[in-house]
Amino acid sequence: MTVTQAHPRTDTAPAPRPRRRLVLEPYLYLLPHALLFFLFTVYPIGYGLYISVHRWDLLNPVKAFVGSEFYRNLFTPGTPQADFFWHTLWNTTFFTIVSVPLLLAAALGLALLLHRPIFGRAFFRAVFFMPGILTVSVMGILWRWMFDNQIGLVNAARDVLLNAQPIPWLSTEGLAWVPIVVGTVWWTLGFNMTLYLAALGNVPLSLYEAASLDGATPWQSFRFITLPLLAPVTLFVFVTTALASFQLFGQSLVITGGGPSRSTQSVIQYITEEGFSNSQYSSATAMGFAFGLIMLIFTAGQFSIMARDVKGN
Amino acid sequence: MSAPLSRLILLSAAVSLATLSNPASAQAYSGPKVTLTFLHGFTGADRPVMEGLIKKYNDTHPNVQVRGQAQPWGTTWQQLPTLVASGKAPDVVVINEDQITGFVARGAVSPLTPAELKAAGINKTNFFGPLFATADYKNQAYGVPISSVAYVMFYNKDLMKKAGLDPSKPPRTRAEFLKAALACTVDKSGKKAGEAGFDPKNLDTWGVSLYNNWVGSRAAYAAILQNGGQLVDKDQNAAFNSPQAVSAVQFLVDLVQKQHVARPNSTEEAELAAFSQGKVCMFPSGQWYLDRFETQKMNFGVTFFPRVGGSVKDAAWGGSSHLTLPKQPSGYDANKRKAALDFMAWISQPAQNLTWTSTGSLPTQGAVAQNPAFEKTSISGIFDRLGSVYATSGYPWVGQVMGPFDQAWEAAYLGKKTVSQALSDGVKESNKQIEQARKNFQ
Numbered sequence: 001m002t003v004t005q006a007h008p009r010t011d012t013a014p015a016p017r018p019r020r021r022l023v024l025e026p027y028l029y030l031l032p033h034a035l036l037f038f039l040f041t042v043y044p045i046g047y048g049l050y051i052s053v054h055r056w057d058l059l060n061p062v063k064a065f066v067g068s069e070f071y072r073n074l075f076t077p078g079t080p081q082a083d084f085f086w087h088t089l090w091n092t093t094f095f096t097i098v099s100v101p102l103l104l105a106a107a108l109g110l111a112l113l114l115h116r117p118i119f120g121r122a123f124f125r126a127v128f129f130m131p132g133i134l135t136v137s138v139m140g141i142l143w144r145w146m147f148d149n150q151i152g153l154v155n156a157a158r159d160v161l162l163n164a165q166p167i168p169w170l171s172t173e174g175l176a177w178v179p180i181v182v183g184t185v186w187w188t189l190g191f192n193m194t195l196y197l198a199a200l201g202n203v204p205l206s207l208y209e210a211a212s213l214d215g216a217t218p219w220q221s222f223r224f225i226t227l228p229l230l231a232p233v234t235l236f237v238f239v240t241t242a243l244a245s246f247q248l249f250g251q252s253l254v255i256t257g258g259g260p261s262r263s264t265q266s267v268i269q270y271i272t273e274e275g276f277s278n279s280q281y282s283s284a285t286a287m288g289f290a291f292g293l294i295m296l297i298f299t300a301g302q303f304s305i306m307a308r309d310v311k312g313n
Numbered sequence: 314m315s316a317p318l319s320r321l322i323l324l325s326a327a328v329s330l331a332t333l334s335n336p337a338s339a340q341a342y343s344g345p346k347v348t349l350t351f352l353h354g355f356t357g358a359d360r361p362v363m364e365g366l367i368k369k370y371n372d373t374h375p376n377v378q379v380r381g382q383a384q385p386w387g388t389t390w391q392q393l394p395t396l397v398a399s400g401k402a403p404d405v406v407v408i409n410e411d412q413i414t415g416f417v418a419r420g421a422v423s424p425l426t427p428a429e430l431k432a433a434g435i436n437k438t439n440f441f442g443p444l445f446a447t448a449d450y451k452n453q454a455y456g457v458p459i460s461s462v463a464y465v466m467f468y469n470k471d472l473m474k475k476a477g478l479d480p481s482k483p484p485r486t487r488a489e490f491l492k493a494a495l496a497c498t499v500d501k502s503g504k505k506a507g508e509a510g511f512d513p514k515n516l517d518t519w520g521v522s523l524y525n526n527w528v529g530s531r532a533a534y535a536a537i538l539q540n541g542g543q544l545v546d547k548d549q550n551a552a553f554n555s556p557q558a559v560s561a562v563q564f565l566v567d568l569v570q571k572q573h574v575a576r577p578n579s580t581e582e583a584e585l586a587a588f589s590q591g592k593v594c595m596f597p598s599g600q601w602y603l604d605r606f607e608t609q610k611m612n613f614g615v616t617f618f619p620r621v622g623g624s625v626k627d628a629a630w631g632g633s634s635h636l637t638l639p640k641q642p643s644g645y646d647a648n649k650r651k652a653a654l655d656f657m658a659w660i661s662q663p664a665q666n667l668t669w670t671s672t673g674s675l676p677t678q679g680a681v682a683q684n685p686a687f688e689k690t691s692i693s694g695i696f697d698r699l700g701s702v703y704a705t706s707g708y709p710w711v712g713q714v715m716g717p718f719d720q721a722w723e724a725a726y727l728g729k730k731t732v733s734q735a736l737s738d739g740v741k742e743s744n745k746q747i748e749q750a751r752k753n754f755q
Contacts, residue, residue: 057419059397059421060419060753078745079745149578150576165514168577168578
């Protein structure tokens with residue numbers, strides 16, 4: 001590391017006495033951001049905590065303190081919150097477990113195909129990226145129609161090609177995930193693919209040349225050169241995709257409405273229902289904090305993996 | 314009939330109605346000049362119609378200036394508590410049927426006393442009874458209806474004729490309905506429902522559209538009311554598993570599972586497409602599809618949802634919008650309240666309501682429904698029973714009741730649970746939620 005002229009290192013000279021007058025200065029530089037941070041992050045969190053331990057309704061003059069009641073509801077068997085919060089949290093986790101590997105593998109596969117100088121490469125890159133610019137409602141309605149129980153394109157194709165009876169995708173537990181997962185992959189694939197394309201451009205060609213001189217098969221080149229060199233990008237894509245998948249809301253809301261029998265309802269959709277359909281603001285806030293805490297632990301785990309990875313390199 | 318033309322006819326009829334029948338409210342507001350803020354959610358094609366009405370009121374009432382503000386309904390539901398709590402609520406707010414009791418019970422809306430209504434010339438007996446009562450709570454009025462929609466039954470006249478039915482006499486009772494539905498159901502090899510060798514899995518045409526979402530669930534709601542049941546009991550707890558409710562919903566589910574006159578596992582979109590393509594005789598749904606079928610130039614009719622659930626009374630689901638006066642701080646100008654009531658009275662009068670029906674709203678009162686302008690419209694097919702449209706209101710936890718109810722319908726219709734199991738599970742879940750919600754009102 002080079003030492004800049006402005007801050008010459010004077011190891012021999014005695015350290016200058018700290019000038020107390022200027023101690024305010026760094027904080028003044030931080031002030032604009034600090035103001036926004038306190039106003040839009042710290043204050044809402046504090047107010048949210050207050051709401052979650054009171055029976056809170058703006059119209060109710062008495063906002064009774066209830067302590068941890070709304071948090072305990074999550075662990076008291078028989079309450080709707082204990083049933084549905086964990087159920088919908090599992091739904092969201094299931095969606096993440098299924099969709100993240102697909103989004104990683106499919107994006108990498110497409111990137112490998114479109115990295116090569118094939119004819120119409122730019123066109124295909126654009127085509128695969130394009131669904132990402134649609135809003136979730138457009139994407140949702142599209143896939144709901146594709147997988148409609150009666151008139152969907154998928155059932156029509158099965159009828160024509162296989163002469164098979166229509167499958168009620170949208171109203172069968174389990175199968176209802178298919179349009180949601182397929183739609184999400186189709187919708188968000190392009191962004192991950194672009195990241196992989198950029199990373200592939202950085203892999204030195206000399207490595208492949210050396211490998212081919214040593215007689216490596218294409219698979220070996222991929223396995224021992226491409227994949228390890230893409231590892232940092234893969235980790236980044238994994239972290240961002242997993243976090244985005246946990247935020248599942250619009251896709252299942254539009255495609256299945258969370259049904260049948262809440263089997264595709266995401267945890268955020270349930271929290272929204274509790275807050276804005278049932279007007280249970282405090283309970284919804286408490287569940288929001290519980291979900292936020294789980295996300296925080298999850299993210300901390302990912303960060304520690306990331307840190308280890310950086311150290312390892 | 315194209316939309317602009319029908320609007321023109323209605324407008325001219327409104328003018329004649331206004332000049333001919335001068336309503337009883339002669340006591341227009343005569344105090345000092347006031348300005349009123351008026352918040353409503355008519356943000357679509359209905360917005361210019363509402364703005365036209367406001368302008369007309371301002372032009373003819375020099376000492377009241379109404380300032381209309383249109384914003385999406387959902388935004389209003391979220392903002393209204395804050396506005397009321399901070400004493401900055403608009404003078405007049407339009408609230409919909411599924412929200413109104415909640416806001417009333419939470420104290421966001423002020424009651425309209427009989428004396429006030431009388432002084433303003435608002436006579437609740439002029440309106441359709443259940444429609445006006447939608448905004449009632451504990452025997453007090455809290456709103457005046459200005460807009461209304463209903464769950465109706467569309468029917469394909471050509472297909473009914475082909476099945477040997479008289480399209481000028483759509484079914485009214487359960488027996489007539491079942492007869493029509495059976496006559497319309499034919500499989501792809503030409504066999505009718507009930508015939509030997511009839512294949513319910515390969516239907517060419519069928520009797521009635523049932524489907525899994527909340528709109529589909531409104532058929533079950535109507536059937537329960539028709540059989541004398543209710544969604545909630547007198548203590549406002551969920552009660553849609555009563556014997557009347559189970560028997561009414563069972564009839565609907567049997568249409569799928571026993572009679573095979575409705576498709577299983579269907580969606581609203583699939584049934585809508587099937588009706589548009591002339592594959593299904595009867596399509597119960599919201600009246601909002603009217604425009605679509607008219608544009609398509611289908612040969613269809615509209616009738617009131619027949620009494621399939623039972624023979625106690627006619628009933629169908631409806632949605633509505635009500636003019637309300639939010640709770641104001643203690644120093645609120647009494648003249649503003651008087652002027653607001655005057656505005657409410659004026660805009661709910663027959664002439665203005667007739668103008669408003671050009672947006673696709675149903676008449677809110679008999680005097681408007683009798684207007685000759687409707688004679689040739691297909692929607693008038695339900696006007697003989699407009700007094701039997703019932704909204705989901707009257708209890709402050711509509712969300713807690715309708716959510717589990719819609720899920721119960723879905724489970725029963727899809728055959729995942731028996732009808733009584735589905736309804737009982739729904740009631741159980743609903744009552745757990747109500748028990749929690751009730752603590753907010755103590």
